Amino acid sequence: MSSKTVTRKIRRILIANRGEIALRILRTAKEMGIESVVVYETPDSDAYYTRMAEEAVFIGNGPRKDYLDIDKMIRVAQKTGADAIHPGYGFLSENPDFAEACEKANLIFIGPPAGVIRDLGDKVMAREIALRSRIPILAGSHDLPVGDPGIETAVAFAQEHGYPIMIKATGGGGGRGIRRADSDKELVSQMRRARAEAKSSFKNDNVYIER
Amino acid sequence: MMQKRKTIRKILIANRGEIVLRVIRTIKELGLLTVVAYEKLDKDAYFIRYAEEAIEIGEGPITDYLDIEKMIWAAKETGADAIHPGYGFLSENPDFAEACEKAGITFIGPPSWVLRYLSNKAAVRHMVEHSGVPTIPGTEPLSPGERGLMEAMRFGKKYDYPLMIKATAGGGGRGVRRIKNEMDLMKHLIYIRSQSRPLWDDGVFIEKCMDSVRHVEIPILADQHGNIIHLGSLDGSIQRRHQKLVEIAPANLSPGLLDALYWASIRAARAVGYVNAGSLEFLVNPETEEFWFMTFNRRLTVEHPATEELTNVDIVREQIRIAEGHRMRIPQERIKLSGKAIQVRINAEDPLRDFQPEGDKTVELYLPPGGPGIRLDGIVFQGYRIPAEYDPLLVKLTVRGYDWEQATSRLRKALDSFLLVGPHTTIPFYRAVCNEADFRNERMDTHYIMKHPEIFQYPSVADEAAKLESFFMEQYTAEFLPANWL
Numbered sequence: 001m002s003s004k005t006v007t008r009k010i011r012r013i014l015i016a017n018r019g020e021i022a023l024r025i026l027r028t029a030k031e032m033g034i035e036s037v038v039v040y041e042t043p044d045s046d047a048y049y050t051r052m053a054e055e056a057v058f059i060g061n062g063p064r065k066d067y068l069d070i071d072k073m074i075r076v077a078q079k080t081g082a083d084a085i086h087p088g089y090g091f092l093s094e095n096p097d098f099a100e101a102c103e104k105a106n107l108i109f110i111g112p113p114a115g116v117i118r119d120l121g122d123k124v125m126a127r128e129i130a131l132r133s134r135i136p137i138l139a140g141s142h143d144l145p146v147g148d149p150g151i152e153t154a155v156a157f158a159q160e161h162g163y164p165i166m167i168k169a170t171g172g173g174g175g176r177g178i179r180r181a182d183s184d185k186e187l188v189s190q191m192r193r194a195r196a197e198a199k200s201s202f203k204n205d206n207v208y209i210e211r
Numbered sequence: 212m213m214q215k216r217k218t219i220r221k222i223l224i225a226n227r228g229e230i231v232l233r234v235i236r237t238i239k240e241l242g243l244l245t246v247v248a249y250e251k252l253d254k255d256a257y258f259i260r261y262a263e264e265a266i267e268i269g270e271g272p273i274t275d276y277l278d279i280e281k282m283i284w285a286a287k288e289t290g291a292d293a294i295h296p297g298y299g300f301l302s303e304n305p306d307f308a309e310a311c312e313k314a315g316i317t318f319i320g321p322p323s324w325v326l327r328y329l330s331n332k333a334a335v336r337h338m339v340e341h342s343g344v345p346t347i348p349g350t351e352p353l354s355p356g357e358r359g360l361m362e363a364m365r366f367g368k369k370y371d372y373p374l375m376i377k378a379t380a381g382g383g384g385r386g387v388r389r390i391k392n393e394m395d396l397m398k399h400l401i402y403i404r405s406q407s408r409p410l411w412d413d414g415v416f417i418e419k420c421m422d423s424v425r426h427v428e429i430p431i432l433a434d435q436h437g438n439i440i441h442l443g444s445l446d447g448s449i450q451r452r453h454q455k456l457v458e459i460a461p462a463n464l465s466p467g468l469l470d471a472l473y474w475a476s477i478r479a480a481r482a483v484g485y486v487n488a489g490s491l492e493f494l495v496n497p498e499t500e501e502f503w504f505m506t507f508n509r510r511l512t513v514e515h516p517a518t519e520e521l522t523n524v525d526i527v528r529e530q531i532r533i534a535e536g537h538r539m540r541i542p543q544e545r546i547k548l549s550g551k552a553i554q555v556r557i558n559a560e561d562p563l564r565d566f567q568p569e570g571d572k573t574v575e576l577y578l579p580p581g582g583p584g585i586r587l588d589g590i591v592f593q594g595y596r597i598p599a600e601y602d603p604l605l606v607k608l609t610v611r612g613y614d615w616e617q618a619t620s621r622l623r624k625a626l627d628s629f630l631l632v633g634p635h636t637t638i639p640f641y642r643a644v645c646n647e648a649d650f651r652n653e654r655m656d657t658h659y660i661m662k663h664p665e666i667f668q669y670p671s672v673a674d675e676a677a678k679l680e681s682f683f684m685e686q687y688t689a690e691f692l693p694a695n696w697l
Contacts, residue, residue, distance in 0.1 A: 023582070024582060024583075027581075027582040027583070027624065028582070028583070030624045030627075031617065031620045031621050031624050033620070052628065
């Protein structure tokens, strides 16, 4: 274990977000004497939060996709001399690739290390971690194999624990990628839909089930 | 004598301005009904819109808010079973409390006999001294004519100058003059006696003037069952003409000294049989740890939001519950003073022109600060026309932080982004105080303003505010402001 603590003074933060949370973050930054850079897409051109920061940078017409653009955020940070990025909530805040990109660019990511975000972002892994820490979790499965073997495992689980059961995208979050099944028949159809949705929303078609 | 337990249903608020809104908020939280009695000039005021009912009591100005009969009539007319008197106006008037009692209306404050006793300054001083608390050396009300002058001069010779000459009918910093020497004393006394103003007519007395002391207040709450608690302390040293400009909770004093102040306050409150909310004011010399009793306020303090933010107690709620006869459910141990709270009074005044009031001006743009630890108690809205007839308080801004450093940064940042366009206000003045070195190091006493004339050297609009202002004026000019403003 390292006995020496190294601290880095943050002088300028890029807030990679919008709306009320951008305002909230920049209020505290001001109190601490730290400068803020905010970003905005076209629909946010007149937003209140853009007026309160030291610098506001236009990042595109959006809508929403520019707030999710990792490369763009890193470039803006570098161009405006920010030494740290606060990701707010939603958008890129729990994206391990973003955290990693910040680390690679020697920008302080104001959040957990990329590795931790990656582990916890995989819900099955997160359940594993909880189990290891002796935190109670709902009865559930690991990633289900694709096709019939997966269905069989799910039906067996439902027989043991009863309906309803929840089918969840392993790479999901924010309440999205969750489907409910109340019978074996529903289980089959919902499973198919859940995988398709997971693949398009989270680029990861893994699903698991929970009580 | 204990009042019977009663359930209050409808409260009439016999006051005006921000305190009315403050009280209404808690009354509504308790699920009770509200009535506001108002003078004609306040007909369009923000604060009366929040009440279920409002009743006009006259043209004023101010005289009707001081009219006991009218207030009782208003309560009876609207079926109110209780009256909250706010602060100032009739809040400490024993005749008003008595009139309420006689009319079967619950007065949300101390009993009339306690108010009557405490309105006698000489009696209070004796009582306090008797309970072992030093009071500021002072005279009884001066005798008329030559005799009074001689009494004053004798006091001056004994206790030395400077002295304070105070009106017996004064309060809240009004009716106070500082006397430098004997010549000054004679001049002032003769002048005061040649004038006939209600403030000075009731008589005057002389007190020793303490320089470079701190002004500390201890808020208390007492129920009808003999339970009395203190709610920490407040430092109101930064004053101008004896009006507090900045209030800080808690006061930065040693624990031993604070304890002594707490116990002195509770002892005094118990000795007089005090009930409901109040506060005791002291002058304190933090170096010698001496303190002297000044006044016993018999009402909610103006700066109670700072106390509330610090202690997380809703004082108005407790006032109502005490008036209903409940036992206070807050033991002293539960009063935790976490961090620091600072309150400033944003008035429609121009500090650069001797705080001249800005009555009759209109608030064109109003965008207050927000975020963690920010509290606003005010009655401003965009388009509000400030009445010249009443006091110029617009909004009280209270910030709360972990410690002095954070609280002052928070205050500075809140003032930087406080957009109030139209009248001159005290906002830039407070910003200058935030940037001043002694204030930042929590060094202050009652002569702070005198010692720091440089705080009046501020630009008329700060850069940040100007930037925000120009943006918002572009946005709103066309849509919201009347054409003739342009």
